Amino acid sequence: MITIDEWKERLESEKCYDLVCEIYDRIEKSKLNAYITLCKDLALKEAEKYDKGQKSGKLAGIPIAIKDCISTKGIRTTCGSKMLENYIPPFDAHVIENLKREGAIIIGKTNMDEFAMGTTTETSYFGVVRNPYDLSRVAGGSSGGSGACLGGDEAVLALGSDTGGSIRCPASFCGVVGLKPTYGLVSRYGLIPYANSLEQIGPMACSVKDLALLLEIIAGKDERDSTNAGREFKFEYCSKKFKVGIVKEMGGNEEVNSRFEEAVEIIKNMGFEVGEVSMPSFKYALAAYYIIATGEASSNLARYDGVRYGFALEELDSWTKYFSKVRSLGFGEEVKRRIMLGTYALSAGYYGKYYLKALKVRTLVKRDFESALAKYDLLISPTMPALPFKIGELADPLTMYKMDVNTVPINLAGIPALSLPAGFIKSLPVGIQIMGNYFEESKILSFAMDLEKVFKEVF
């Protein structure tokens, strides 16, 4: 894994052009399938500019990978779907504008579950992403490509998006750091939507320090996203011995739990006060999440009509037939499943039973977090309940959905959460999740920074 400091050190004596070529050589030989689209010509041109001293900014000359649901002007953006296989956005997402302003070099667009719907990147139209630590296993999802490219030295930074754990899961499975920011901290302008009220673009990196810097750059005010909080983010390290709560309802299998318990002991030994909290609403959080997410998806994905952009048929038929055929051929199975589940949950007669009830559970989840975070500065849990799965291991959709049990409550409440590597079990990475209050990313990052140092020595 390459940190910004390591990259910059090499830039002192080597050409950015050569270093970027080295990255592409690695990608071209790679078996990870982390990228859908590479923009080599563009990236090498930018690297040349850096070598001529024509690039400035906090990320000048630093290679970054972008999840393929984030719009990049002139660069194909597929969302991992046949529906958008040939779609070239005519504009940049807010976060891309910010990255370009800071001189970052975009290496390519990373592989992902189709429309970000999945936990393993197995639903991608462009094939599964493989885990950098074991090619027979998944890299997690839905931002699987963004996790794997960092784990496999195919980029220095990456952007992902997180609707129910899609940054934290691949971060955990690929041994990197990933953060789902507070809802509204990062503009969603240019993010191809799946479930608007839950999702955020977020940073992924090889160190907490790099993660903090990337968050500073992508966060901020943007009037093109009406749910943007209008706040900037500046990381301020805080050495305080935080009060840390273990969430009783968030756990894992035996292997994951035993590592988590070891981590808790370390945290105690570092002088942090550790207690336990119970969140009774979490029993219902997963069901509520899937009702809300699929409901929003069913409405969001109605835009894919095969007329203005996206997959289209040769012949225009009557409206209903054309629309139904385009969507039948353009969407993969998981996307169809979620659109239909959402359609069902929102249909006449079921709105109160499912959707409205789910929104009420969301209020309960939010309240549980608010009362826990009144007592504790931060909360912790395992990120994922299991180690990276074998490819094809989770064939049943409901079994797959249940793997999101520790990550979805965070999106329902809109609070920030980070996944930090806590070493390896049987040579596979494992992560712990650190949650904090709204807009308190600095606390989470400070704590993660302290832990990162110790974990690296111990695990």
Place this chain on the structure above:
Amino acid sequence: MLTEEDVYKVAELAKIEICEEEAKKFRAEFESIIGYFNLLDEVDVDVEPTFQVLPIKNVFREDIPKKGLSREEALANAKHVENGYFKGPKIVE
């Protein structure tokens, strides 16, 4: 109990053509997933629903004219274009 007819009905509402095989598969899967959703029947509390988490309302911006996409850019991703317009399927059968 969810029937295949229900699955076809939902597919029609969602405007996704499905085949017999898909209807069978989705029926069984939906039955278990929706069965899981029914867990929420246990929740009997009268709280306000949370549609979105931030306490922001009616976000306005100044009404300043800005350049949008050119016609060429807007049409660039469409397959069926005629005289500078999107060409869509027939609406009236």
